[in-house]
Amino acid sequence: MSTQQINQNVHITFIGGGNMGRALISGLLSNGFEANQLSVVEANASTGLQLHQDFGVQIIGTLDQINFDFSKNNVVVMAIKPQDFNVVAKSLNAKLKHATAPGPLILSIAAGIRLKDMSRWLDHERCVRAMPNTPALIGKGITGLFADAAVNASDRALAETICNAVGQAVWVSEEKLMDAVTAVSGSGPAYVFAFLEAMQSSGEKLGLDSATARKLAYATLEGATQLAHNSDEYAGVLRERVTSKGGTTAAALDILKQLDWHGALEKAVDAASQRGKAMGDELGKTQ
Numbered sequence: 001m002s003t004q005q006i007n008q009n010v011h012i013t014f015i016g017g018g019n020m021g022r023a024l025i026s027g028l029l030s031n032g033f034e035a036n037q038l039s040v041v042e043a044n045a046s047t048g049l050q051l052h053q054d055f056g057v058q059i060i061g062t063l064d065q066i067n068f069d070f071s072k073n074n075v076v077v078m079a080i081k082p083q084d085f086n087v088v089a090k091s092l093n094a095k096l097k098h099a100t101a102p103g104p105l106i107l108s109i110a111a112g113i114r115l116k117d118m119s120r121w122l123d124h125e126r127c128v129r130a131m132p133n134t135p136a137l138i139g140k141g142i143t144g145l146f147a148d149a150a151v152n153a154s155d156r157a158l159a160e161t162i163c164n165a166v167g168q169a170v171w172v173s174e175e176k177l178m179d180a181v182t183a184v185s186g187s188g189p190a191y192v193f194a195f196l197e198a199m200q201s202s203g204e205k206l207g208l209d210s211a212t213a214r215k216l217a218y219a220t221l222e223g224a225t226q227l228a229h230n231s232d233e234y235a236g237v238l239r240e241r242v243t244s245k246g247g248t249t250a251a252a253l254d255i256l257k258q259l260d261w262h263g264a265l266e267k268a269v270d271a272a273s274q275r276g277k278a279m280g281d282e283l284g285k286t287q
C-alpha cells in the first residue's frame with residue numbers, strides 16, 4: 001500500500017490536543033493530511049477552540065461523542081498525559097466494544113505507558129507505542145516506534161506512515177528501549193533549547209546584544225548540526241577540527257571536561273530514561 005493510498009483513507013482522532021498533539025496535527029496538515037481527516041477530543045475548551053481556529057480540525061468535547069466512520073481506516077492517537085491514560089483508556093474501552101472489528105489502530109505517544117497495560121485497559125490488541133518529539137511541528141520530528149507480535153504488517157506500515165509524515169521514524173526491537181528513545185529524542189529538544197539558552201546568555205555576558213548573541217548561537221547550532229549530518233566523520237573528529245592546539249576552543253573544552261559536561265549529560269539522559277521506566281512501573285499497577 002502506498003503512502004498516498006494510506007493517507008487518503010485514514011482518519012485520525014487525537015485524544016488530547018496539548019503541546020504534542022498540536023505539534024503532530026500541525027505537522028500532518030503541512031505534510032499531506034487534510035483537516036477533515038483529523039478530529040481532536042480535547043478536555044480544555046479554550047485549547048480545543050484554538051486548535052479549530054488554527055487548523056480547521058473538528059473538535060470533540062468528550063470521549064463519548066466520538067463517532068468512528070468505519071468506512072475509513074481509523075487511528076486513535078493517545079496524546080494525553082501518562083497520568084490521565086488509565087481513565088481515558090477505560091472510557092474509550094466502551095467505545096471500542098461497539099466498533100466494527102478490528103476497531104481503530106491505537107497509537108499511544110504517552111511516555112512510560114506500556115503496551116500490555118494499555119491493551120488491558122482498552123481491552124484491545126491493535127496498539128502501537130510511539131515516542132515523537134516537538135520538531136514534528138515543522139515536519140522535522142523523529143519518532144521511535146514499538147509494536148508487539150499481535151500487530152500486523154499493515155498496521156505497522158500505517159503507524160510508520162503517520163510518523164513519517166511529520167519527520168522520520170525508527171522501530172526499536174524491545175519495548176524497554178522506548179524509555180531510551182524518550183530520554184534521547186522525546187525529551188531531547190528540551191536539552192537543545194537549554195543549550196541554546198546557555199549559548200545566548202554566555203554571549204550576552206561577554207557584551208553582545210541579545211539579538212546578536214541569539215543569531216550567533218542559533219546559526220552555530222544549525223550549521224554544526226547540518227555539517228555533522230552531512231559528514232561521514234564522527235562528531236568527535238569534527239570537534240577536533242575546530243580545536244586548534246593551545247587555542248580558544250581548547251580553553252573552552254578544558255572547562256567542559258573539568259566540569260564533566262559529557263558525564264552530566266549522560267546522567268541527565270539516564271535520569272529521563274529511569275523516570276520513563278518508573279512511570280511505567282507505577283502507572284501500570286493501576287487496574
Ligand SMILES: NC(=O)C1=CN([C@@H]2O[C@H](COP(=O)(O)OP(=O)(O)OC[C@H]3O[C@@H](n4cnc5c(N)ncnc54)[C@H](OP(=O)(O)O)[C@@H]3O)[C@@H](O)[C@H]2O)C=CC1
Nearest residue numbers: 016017018019020041042043044079080081082109110111
Ligand atoms: N511534550 C512533548 O514534547 C512530548 C510529549 N509526549 C507525550 O505526549 C503526551 C501529551 O503530552 P503534552 O502534549 O506535552 O501534554 P499536554 O498537557 O500539553 O496535553 C494534553 C492535553 O490533553 C487534555 N486532556 C486531559 N484529559 C483529557 C481527556 N479525558 N480527554 C481529552 N483531552 C484531555 C489536556 O487538557 P488539560 O490541560 O485541561 O488537562 C491537555 O490539553 C504525554 O503522554 C507525553 O508523555 C511525547 C513526546 C514528546
Ligand SMILES: O=C(O)[C@@H]1CCC=N1
Nearest residue numbers: 111182185186187188
Ligand atoms: O517530559 C515528558 O515527560 C514528555 C515525554 C517526552 C517529552 N516530554
